[in-house]
Amino acid sequence: MAALVTLRNVKKSYVRGKQKVEVLHGVDLEVEAGEFTALMGPSGSGKTTMLNLMAGLDQPTSGEVIVGTDRIDKLSRSALTDWRARNIGFIFQFYNLLPVLTAEANVEVPLLLTTLSRSQRRQRVQTALQLVGLADRAKHKPNELSGGQQQRVAIARAIVSDPTLLVCDEPTGDLDRENAEEIMNLLKALNRSQGKTIVMVTHDPRAAEYATRELHLDKGRLSREEVRHVA
Amino acid sequence: MKYFGLIWAGLWRKKARTIFTMLSIVVAFLLFGLLQGINQGFNQAVQNLNLDRLYVSAKSDMTDGLPIAYLERIKAVPGVRAVSYWSYFGGYYQNSNNALPAFATDAEQLFKVYREIKVNPEYIEAMQRTRTGALVSDQLAKQYGWKVGDRIPVGTSIWTNKEGSNTWYFDIVGTFDLSAFGAGFPSFYLNHAYFKEAAAFGDGVVHYYLVGLDKPTLATQVSKQIDTMFENSSYETRTQTESALFQMQMKQIGDINFIANAIVGAVLFTLLFLTANTMMQSVRERTSELAVLKTLGFSDTKVLALVLVEALLLCVFAAAMGLFLASLVFPALKPIFGDFKMPLVVVGFGAGMALVLALVSGLPPAWRARQLNIVDALAGR
Incomplete structure (x- = not known):
């Protein structure tokens, strides 16, 4: 299968105060289309930085980042913004829903950037909410929903524009075991039945078990890889 | 959207x-x-003030007044269309809190100078027939519930009449529409001839001559001519346009x-x-x-x-x-x-x-x- 995401000799460093911090030291990686990849490793190992680079939220200091046919490390800030809107679905640890909007309005936000009509947007929002099992909570605001429900709304928002790649940063980090399992089953279903390519950063080994591939990062380098066949 | x-x-x-x-x-x-x-x-x-109207008052102070004899001389100045005058009567109705902007005037000439005030000509005639007559604005009549034919007492702290009383009696003979003007505009007119005869003193002193011009462009020329005419007399004049007078009054505020x-x-x-x-x-x-x-x-x-x-x-x-x-x-x-x-x-x-x-x-x-x-x-x- 062809690689959807390719990282070639990617290095990333930050300047914090007067100090230069090397986060990634020449990472090479390929993620195939349809894969569910879990990125694991201790805090500060560079997991989130790598995820940000794949999602076009940040640019590498050197190296190549290719997603699909796009060399995104070469894109300008505004081109990268447009690219993200078309290609990436984001799921965060703390859901990051807009508290003043209802669930359906939150899910609709990425679609505001498209040329879809209002009725087309509504149709898509409904479908996404049905897919995550929250069609009956469409009119509720985030503070009227449980943590698990809020994360499901965030997943609906991530998939509503049918992105090429779903990136998840600790999606179960703020949830109890039961809700975490529900979210992971939902991501698994999206991967297995909808064919979504998912890259997920997690500290939780139980969450990582849902992935088809497990990558371990340590001090900015890929240290270990595990491929598993999950039913 | x-x-x-x-x-x-x-x-x-x-x-x-x-x-x-x-x-x-x-x-x-x-x-x-x-x-x-x-x-x-x-x-x-x-x-909005008319540029074709002039106000002539005593140069020293408006309250000093001017002699009624100036009327004919001002009327004779070329470019003057009509002349009337105001003598401040002041006054109040029933109690001193109900102040009246009352002036003694020649009503017929006044409405020729102030052509934008709407008044029934019959009321002007009635005013000329009735020595104790008074013309009041619609608003004033409404405020105090006055009707044509009413006889009303008007108190004044300035003008004692020849009977030794400070209360004068006037007969309402008509009303006029003053909506084109603000509240400060005089809205109670009495006959100057009656005022002159009945007042115990003052001999019908005039506080303002109101001069209507043929055209606004004559304002400067006529003003100058009037003031020159009375220069070095016992009663020197100051002639101003309506807007200059208004602005001067506003500056006092x-x-x-x-x-x-x-x-x-x-x-x-x-x-x-x-x-x-x-x-x-x-x-x-x-x-x-x-x-x-x-x-x-x-x-x-x-x-x-x-x-x-x-x-x-x-x-x-x-x-x-x-x-x-x-x-x-x-x-x-x-x-x-x-x-x-x-x-x-x-x-x-x-x-x-x-x-x-x-x-x-x-x-x-x-x-x-x-x-x-x-x-x-x-x-x-």
């Missing part, structure tokens, strides 16, 4: 704060509308233009800081939300526009409310300014001020939102 929901929701994120900010803008623009409106009202009143601008300037300056602070606080609280929008694909410019439009909505909506409320207050000022609405120039200037307020207070937080770094903002740095 599709972003309206997002902007509207952002605006009402903290309801109490938005309402209080909005209220302060409403009050500020209500004040702005009233003060600027009144200011414009004065200016408009000056502009104070520089209304300066006062209005100073108050409005101070209020708007304070408001600028208040609104800017509210917007800045609102954006600071939403750092992670704005970062999420950028993550989802909202460009820097779009995020800037969202914040800026939010500030515009807040300021323009509240300012419009304030100006609307001010326009509702204006009819209540009709007795002072006559038939007067909020000038469109004030509405236009107010809208401009609201836009400036929105831009100046909204731009710094909008720029901050535009410059937001997604990775740092999501990491809470």
Whole structure:
């Protein structure tokens, strides 16, 4: 299968105060289309930085980042913004829903950037909410929903524009075991039945078990890889 | 338009704060509308004054008065169309709190000088027939419930009559429409001939000669001619146009233009800081939300526009409310300014001020939102 995401000799460093911090030291990686990849490793190992680079939220200091046919490390800030809107679905640890909007309005936000009509947007929002099992909570605001429900709304928002790649940063980090399992089953279903390519950063080994591939990062380098066949 | 929901929701994120900010803008623009409106009202009143009317008073002081004998000499000046006169009677009805703007005059000539006052010619004739007659404005008649044929007592602290009394009796013989003028305009006229005969002193002294000209361009020439005519006499004159007289009277109250601008300037300056602070606080609280929008694909410019439009909505909506409320207050000022609405120039200037307020207070937080770094903002740095 062809690689959807390719990282070639990617290095990333930050300047914090007067100090230069090397986060990634020449990472090479390929993620195939349809894969569910879990990125694991201790805090500060560079997991989130790598995820940000794949999602076009940040640019590498050197190296190549290719997603699909796009060399995104070469894109300008505004081109990268447009690219993200078309290609990436984001799921965060703390859901990051807009508290003043209802669930359906939150899910609709990425679609505001498209040329879809209002009725087309509504149709898509409904479908996404049905897919995550929250069609009956469409009119509720985030503070009227449980943590698990809020994360499901965030997943609906991530998939509503049918992105090429779903990136998840600790999606179960703020949830109890039961809700975490529900979210992971939902991501698994999206991967297995909808064919979504998912890259997920997690500290939780139980969450990582849902992935088809497990990558371990340590001090900015890929240290270990595990491929598993999950039913 | 599709972003309206997002902007509207952002605006009402903290309801109490938005309402209080909005209220302060409403009050500020209500004040702005009233003060600027009144200011414009004065200016408009000056502009509306007729340039073909002159007022002649004693040079030393208006209260010194001029002899009635000047009438024929002023009438003879080339370019003079009509001449009448006012002698200040003052007076009050029933008690001294009900002051009357009463003047003794030659009514027939007066309405020739003031052609915009609407009066039934029969009332003028009745006034000429009735020595103790009085013509009153519709508004004054309505205020005190007077009707044609009523005999009313008018008290005065200045003019004792030959019977030794300070109460004079007048018969209402007609009314006139004074809506083209403000409240300060004399609205109670008595016959000067009767006043001269019946007053125990004063010999019918005239406080103002009112001169109607053939055309406005003659104002300077005729003024000069009148004043020259009485130069070095016992009663020297000062001749002014209606607008010059009005402006002089206004200056006695104070520089209304300066006062209005100073108050409005101070209020708007304070408001600028208040609104800017509210917007800045609102954006600071939403750092992670704005970062999420950028993550989802909202460009820097779009995020800037969202914040800026939010500030515009807040300021323009509240300012419009304030100006609307001010326009509702204006009819209540009709007795002072006559038939007067909020000038469109004030509405236009107010809208401009609201836009400036929105831009100046909204731009710094909008720029901050535009410059937001997604990775740092999501990491809470």
